[in-house]
Amino acid sequence: MKRMSLLSALLVGIVALIAFSGVGGASNMGNLVNKACSPCHSTKRICLNVGVKSEKAWVATVQRMVDAGAPLGADMVAPVASYLAGMAPGSGPVCD
Numbered sequence: 001m002k003r004m005s006l007l008s009a010l011l012v013g014i015v016a017l018i019a020f021s022g023v024g025g026a027s028n029m030g031n032l033v034n035k036a037c038s039p040c041h042s043t044k045r046i047c048l049n050v051g052v053k054s055e056k057a058w059v060a061t062v063q064r065m066v067d068a069g070a071p072l073g074a075d076m077v078a079p080v081a082s083y084l085a086g087m088a089p090g091s092g093p094v095c096d
């Protein structure tokens with residue numbers, strides 16, 4: 001019986017993990033940016049440019065970071081650039 005409830009707790013945990021790690025929602029995108037964009041410099045470097053760079057400029061920047069080794073798939077460059085271009089300055093989870 002105890003074994004059974006442990007197993008179902010594990011299952012619920014896995015399902016929750018999958019639900020929260022899926023790409024799509026704005027906060028998921030923010031978490032992705034936090035993860036992919038902080039190994040080399042602080043996200044402050046990004047936040048200084050939020051509300052400044054156009055989406056086109058962000059595409060160029062994100063592509064340059066990917067070329068430099070940012071762990072981001074090529075198919076995520078445009079979505080990340082669009083997320084950064086649309087982000088309100090000082091908003092989370094990247095810049096709060």
Ligand code: HEC
Binds near residue numbers: 036041049080
């Ligand atoms: C592999 C290391 C690395 C990763 C990962 C990385 N960067 Fe950078 N970033 C740099 C370096 C080095 C510079 C300074 C030189 C330059 O601007 O190219 C920089 C500078 C910047 C700048 C300031 C210069 C500018 O053009 O405005 C921004 C904004 C930036 N990074 C955004 C990002 C974003 C967004 C991500 C995630 C997609 C990211 N970085 C991930 C290495 C990295």
